[in-house]
Amino acid sequence: MKSKxxxxxxxxxxxxxxxxxxxxxxxxxxxxxxDRKDIKELFDLEELSI
Known part of the structure; x- marks a missing residue:
């Protein structure tokens, strides 16, 4: 399960x-x-939590 x-x-x-x-x-x-703000508008970085 963990590997999935x-x-x-x-x-x-x-x-x-x-x-x-x-x-x-x-x-x-x-x-x-x-800049980071522009990128964040296009990608929700918090959701991906990378």
Whole structure:
């Protein structure tokens, strides 16, 4: 049971990282500067608790 929960957490973290990479790539492509507040608006960091 514990490994199933761990696998779900790992998948969630991987998805978060992939989305963050996409976000940063888009920001760079648009020559924007993102701060933590901007990122937090798009991703609920508290929910993921990474």
């Amino acid at each position: 929960v761990q696998n779900m957490k790992t998948m969630k973290e991987e998805t978060f990282i992939q989305n963050l990479v996409k976000l940063v790539s888009i920001a760079e492509a648009n020559n924007m500067n993102l």
